[in-house]
Each structure stands twice: as C-alpha cells, then as structure tokens.
Amino acid sequence: MNSSLLSGDAKERGIQERVVLPHSLLDISAVVPLYNEVESLPVLVETIARILQENQLSYEIICVDDGSRDGSTELLRQMAQQRTDLKAVLLRRxxxxxxxxxxxFHQARGKVIITLDADLQNDPADIPNLLAKLSEGYDLVSGWRKQRQDAMVTRLVPSKIANWLIAKVTGVQIHDYGCSLKAYRAELVTDMNLYGELHRFLPALAFIEGARIAExxxxxxxxxFGKSKYGLGRTFRVVMDLFTIYFMKRFLTRPMHVFGWFGLLSMLLGIAIGLYLTFVKFALGEAIGDRPLLFLAVVLFLTGVQLFSFGLLAELLMRTYHESQKRPIYRIREVVGSSAAPGSGVQSSV
Incomplete structure (x- = not known):
C-alpha cells in the first residue's frame, strides 16, 4: 500500500508496532463505535492494527463504547491501558x-478517518482498497456490501428499499448507505454535526458540503458473535431523518423558498375564495355565513400568513446559525496561486 496519498511518507518514517505518532504525522484514525461486542473486540483491534502496520501507515484506533452492558467497557479500558495505538472513548450511556x-470523529487525529462496525462483519483487509480509491481525488469512499451476509426479511429487503429511496431523495447514487466501512478525509467531517440517525446519511451530508464521493x-x-442490535424498529427514525436531509440539501440557506412559496399559495387561494364569496354576497344577494367555503377561505389565509412567518423566522435562524459560528455558506476546494488573495483581482481555481 502506497501511503503517498497522505501528506508525509509513512514508509520512510519507519512505523513501529503499536506506536502512535504526533498529530501532524498520523495517517489514519480508525473509528469503531461499539455496543455489546465483548467477544469480537480483541480480534477486531488486532486485525485493524495488523492491516495498517502491513501497509506501513501511522495510525490510531478509536473505539467508542456506547454504554455497553456485556463487559465491553471493562475489556476496552483494559486494552487501552495495554496498547499505545488504542484510545477508548467511554460514553456515559x-x-x-x-x-x-x-x-x-471529535477524538480523531488522522488525516484520513476510517469507520467500521465492531461486529467483524466489515473486513479491515478492505481498508487499503478504500485508501487507494481515496487517493484518486475523492473526499469520501463508501463500501458496498454486494454479497451481504444478513437475514433477508429483517435486513436485506428493508435495506434495499431504504437505499433506493435515499438515493432518489438525496441525489447521491450509491448502492449501500448502511455500510459503516467508509474512508473520509479529516477536513470533510470537521464541519459535520450529527444528530438523530444521520450517520447513515453521511454521504448525503458530505455531498451538501461539496465532497467528491466514490463507492x-x-x-x-x-x-x-452475539446478535444484531438493529432491526425494523429504526425505519421510522430513518424516514424522518431523510426529510431532514432533503430539506438541508434543497433549502438550508434559503428556507423562505419553501415556507414562503406554500404560504403565498395558501394566502392567494384564501383571497381568491374570499373574492368569490364577496361576489356571491353583494352581486347575487345570497347568504354566505353558513357556507364551508367561508371557513376554508379564512383557514387558508391564516395558514398562509403563518407559513410566511415561519419562513421569515427560519431565515433569521439560518443567518444566526451561519454567522454565530462564522460558518460560510460555500466550500472552496482549492485556491491556486499564492497571490490569489481576496480582492487582489487574481483569478483562483475553485
């Protein structure tokens, strides 16, 4: 494995077994979230370490214990005390x-971050392939489990439906959103804030950030060992988060375009019905007080005013979100030429 895809030549540095180098020299951070995986944990850590050492990459392994109750916490704490390449992050619950x-992600110090599950279903031997693809100029490389070894009804069928739906909604055409085995350039995940079940939408979030994605x-x-921690129960949460991703992709910096459009349409319909009823009342002399259309006109108009107000509030919140964090609404991939400073009149390559 040629580590030239990362800044710094790990081969020339001579990586020693189980030695973690300073932040500026680390090539890889392997991030492993786990929950009740005490049997697979020792094998997984040893395998990741062996693969990265064989490819002469400096690395750290970050295992995040998500409130395990089977002894994983104690084992992970013990392993981290014995190994210098392992960091144990123990969550409160x-x-x-x-x-x-x-x-x-917050603990990672490597130039490239590799994520994988702790159940040994992902194969660490695929890490060099991910890195090789990343070296072609991509910011995120996602794994595709073409031959999945999971239950058909509870895992495979729902996964295929979900992957198709997510690809359609987000516009990011990859086959396997649920595969945890991925490689990220560190600067990509720095600006990502994850909530809910958004980890499975990381390619879509990366796409919003302007990332180049491959699979x-x-x-x-x-x-x-053990049994799967996930089943059909998470489907509803995934669907809700999918709506969030769609909104972020389309309207994150212009929420008024969605709230305002529906609000304006609702108000116009309410006004149109109101004008019709006014004509009926004064031109035809018919009573309108007991007509359902009158109530519909009032509801449509008030709903439109509320939606328009929501749009204004969302615009203010969006500006607060970006300005309070000094977070730009754009991402620059590259600036070519040292004299290409803002306002210098020199064109830059972006």
Whole structure:
C-alpha cells in the first residue's frame, strides 16, 4: 500500500508496532463505535492494527463504547491501558450509533478517518482498497456490501428499499448507505454535526458540503458473535431523518423558498375564495355565513400568513446559525496561486 496519498511518507518514517505518532504525522484514525461486542473486540483491534502496520501507515484506533452492558467497557479500558495505538472513548450511556460515531470523529487525529462496525462483519483487509480509491481525488469512499451476509426479511429487503429511496431523495447514487466501512478525509467531517440517525446519511451530508464521493465493493462476513442490535424498529427514525436531509440539501440557506412559496399559495387561494364569496354576497344577494367555503377561505389565509412567518423566522435562524459560528455558506476546494488573495483581482481555481 502506497501511503503517498497522505501528506508525509509513512514508509520512510519507519512505523513501529503499536506506536502512535504526533498529530501532524498520523495517517489514519480508525473509528469503531461499539455496543455489546465483548467477544469480537480483541480480534477486531488486532486485525485493524495488523492491516495498517502491513501497509506501513501511522495510525490510531478509536473505539467508542456506547454504554455497553456485556463487559465491553471493562475489556476496552483494559486494552487501552495495554496498547499505545488504542484510545477508548467511554460514553456515559447508550446514545446510539450516530452519537458514538460523532464522538469518535471529535477524538480523531488522522488525516484520513476510517469507520467500521465492531461486529467483524466489515473486513479491515478492505481498508487499503478504500485508501487507494481515496487517493484518486475523492473526499469520501463508501463500501458496498454486494454479497451481504444478513437475514433477508429483517435486513436485506428493508435495506434495499431504504437505499433506493435515499438515493432518489438525496441525489447521491450509491448502492449501500448502511455500510459503516467508509474512508473520509479529516477536513470533510470537521464541519459535520450529527444528530438523530444521520450517520447513515453521511454521504448525503458530505455531498451538501461539496465532497467528491466514490463507492467500491467490499467484503461482508456473517456475524460470528452475539446478535444484531438493529432491526425494523429504526425505519421510522430513518424516514424522518431523510426529510431532514432533503430539506438541508434543497433549502438550508434559503428556507423562505419553501415556507414562503406554500404560504403565498395558501394566502392567494384564501383571497381568491374570499373574492368569490364577496361576489356571491353583494352581486347575487345570497347568504354566505353558513357556507364551508367561508371557513376554508379564512383557514387558508391564516395558514398562509403563518407559513410566511415561519419562513421569515427560519431565515433569521439560518443567518444566526451561519454567522454565530462564522460558518460560510460555500466550500472552496482549492485556491491556486499564492497571490490569489481576496480582492487582489487574481483569478483562483475553485
């Protein structure tokens, strides 16, 4: 594995086993969220370490324990005390995979972040392939479990439906959103704030940030220990988060365009019905007080005013969100030329 895709030449530095180098020299941060995986944890850590050492990459392994109750916490604490390449992040309780992954991202020091599950179904041997694809100029490389070793009814069928729906809504055409085995450039995840079940939408979030995304096939093994922690119960949460992603993709910096449009349409319909009823009342002399159309006109007009007000409030909140964090509404991929400073009149390559 050629580590030239990362700044710094790990091969020339001579990586020693289980030695973590300073922040500026680390190539890889392997982030592993886990919950009740005491049997697979030792095998997983040893395998990740062996693969990264064989490819002469400096690394750290960050295992985030999401409130395990099977002894994983104690084992992880013991392993972290014995190994210098392992960092144990122990959460106070079970927050969910998204929170565990976010905690791992915040602790990571590598130039590239690799994520994978702790159940040994993802194969660490695929990491070099992810890095090789990343070196082609991509910001995120996602694994595709073409030959999944999971239950058909509870995992495979819902997953295929979800992947199709997510791809349609987000516009990011990858086959396997649920695969945890991914490689990210560190600067990509720095600006990502994860909530709910958003970890499975990371490619879509990265796309919003302007990332270049690729997907490669990876191996997938049958579960060796324990049982899956996820089932059909998470479907509703995923659908709700999908609406969030769609809104962020389309209207994050212009919420008035959605609230204002519906509000304006509602007000215009209410006014049109009101004008019709006014004509009926004064031109035709008919009573309108007991007509359902009168109530509909009032409801439509008031609803439109409320939606328009929501749009204004959302615009103010959006501005507060960006300005309070000094967060720009754009992402620059590259500036070419040292003299290409703002206002200098020199064109830059973006």
């Amino acid at each position: 079970n927050y969910g995979q998204t929170a565990a992954m976010a905690a791992g 490669i096939p990876v191996r997938h093994h049958a579960r060796q």
